[in-house]
Amino acid sequence: MAMSVVPLLLVGQGSDELRTKANQGDAIAQLSLGVIYDQGQGVPQDYAEAVHWFRKAADQGHSLAQYLLGGMYYLGQGVPQDYIEASRWFQQAAEQGNTLAQSALGLMYSMGDGVPQDYVLSHMWLNLAAATSSDKRAARDRVASKMTREQIAEAQRLAREWRTKAAKSGTAR
DSSP states (O other): OOOSOOOHHHHTSOHHHHHHHHHTTOHHHHHHHHHHHHHTSSSOOOHHHHHHHHHHHHHTTOHHHHHHHHHHHHHTSSSOOOHHHHHHHHHHHHHTTOHHHHHHHHHHHHHTSSSOOOHHHHHHHHHHHGGGOHHHHHHHHHHHTTSOHHHHHHHHHHHHHHHHHHHHHTOOO
């Protein structure tokens, strides 16, 4: 599931030192171990172990770990496939401004995977994520093609409100 996202500051550290930090509650070390196990980097690939470490970091509010944990539930890697649980983790990360999670959540709303199908919310989340790539803009535009002008206006209003709220709370990206 995970892309190559091991934080650079931990790349050169030995696995014992990384595991010690992770066991001491360091969310970056926990995330890093999750990625290492997810990708099988120097260890046998073990999705269940990846989920274990992603969850520890996610429970501390680390948005990338929340996104990656959501992805594990979405794909059923290391855990039974569960779209509702995936959407819950994506939502937590999306609300922190994680554009990967915003995009994933938007796609889930467009398909009705784990959430009620809702093109307005789909467009809102994809619109928030669209600032980062043309792929996300294209996904947003595909959803918009299924919506009325009123629905698009509502989605845009919700996205503006989210950005304003996020800017005030410091979660805007």
